[in-house]
Amino acid sequence: MHKPRKEMIAETRAKLTAAARHAFGTVGYADASMDDFTAAAGLTRGALYHHFGDKKGLLEAVILQIDAEMSERLCAVAARAEAPWQGFVDECIAYLEMALEPEIQRIMLRDGPAVLGDPWNWPTQSACIRAMTDSLRRLVEDGTLVDIDPEAAARLINGATIHAAQWIANADDPKAVAPKAVKATKAMLEGLRARDGAAAG
Numbered sequence: 001m002h003k004p005r006k007e008m009i010a011e012t013r014a015k016l017t018a019a020a021r022h023a024f025g026t027v028g029y030a031d032a033s034m035d036d037f038t039a040a041a042g043l044t045r046g047a048l049y050h051h052f053g054d055k056k057g058l059l060e061a062v063i064l065q066i067d068a069e070m071s072e073r074l075c076a077v078a079a080r081a082e083a084p085w086q087g088f089v090d091e092c093i094a095y096l097e098m099a100l101e102p103e104i105q106r107i108m109l110r111d112g113p114a115v116l117g118d119p120w121n122w123p124t125q126s127a128c129i130r131a132m133t134d135s136l137r138r139l140v141e142d143g144t145l146v147d148i149d150p151e152a153a154a155r156l157i158n159g160a161t162i163h164a165a166q167w168i169a170n171a172d173d174p175k176a177v178a179p180k181a182v183k184a185t186k187a188m189l190e191g192l193r194a195r196d197g198a199a200a201g
Contacts, residue, residue: 013051013061015041021062025103029059029111056115063112067124070098070108085144088135089189092161096181099168109169119162129154145192153192160188 003011019041023032034055038048052058077094081087098104113119132154139145145153164181171177 009051012043012047016043016048016051016058017061017065020058021065021103021107024059024062024107024111028106029055029115059107059112059115062107063116063122064124066104066108070095070104071128073098084135084142085139085193088139089186092157092185092189093182095161096165096168096178096185099165100174100178105169105174109166113166120159125158129158132158143194146194148192157189161185 019037023037034045034048038045052061074091074094078087078091081090099109133151136153137150140150164185168174168178168181
């Protein structure tokens with residue numbers, strides 16, 4: 001019995017994405033051979049071109065996949081916190097700590113920006129800014145934060161954490177840089193709290 005076309009397409013895309021993700025995460029985008037990962041997926045270059053256009057299109061698909069996984073992990077981190085503000089801080093710090101993970105470090109923070117340009121222009125950024133804006137709006141409304149425009153704060157925090165994560169990922173010694181970035185980020189975020197923020201949570 002033949003599988004439905006939609007299911008076959010999804011399977012082909014999943015195979016190519018998985019093979020490319022492994023290659024990009026181990027040898028890097030520049031050294032990843034399209035022939036190698038299409039062969040690993042049991043497919044042809046033609047399948048790659050048909051579904052993703054080119055190697056760059058495949059990198060975009062891999063980045064979307066990893067970004068979704070990162071978002072899920074960060075939401076879980078925030079949900080474990082005892083108070084909304086602590087959850088927000090924990091989420092920001094967890095993002096920086098992810099910059100120490102080899103796959104995220106190489107694909108999301110080094111090769112991604114080098115190939116696709118400034119992460120600020122990636123499609124995933126709009127959703128990230130909206131989610132962060134909503135979180136900050138609630139924290140302003142409940143008095144945890146100073147009276148600040150939530151979107152402005154979200155864009156500043158997002159920019160700072162992306163830059164800090166790239167600093168970690170591109171450092172000669174990421175493990176030495178990460179604690180510095182975490183400490184500075186915590187201090188920056190603490191500056192946004194209202195004076196009675198401790199009582200508010």
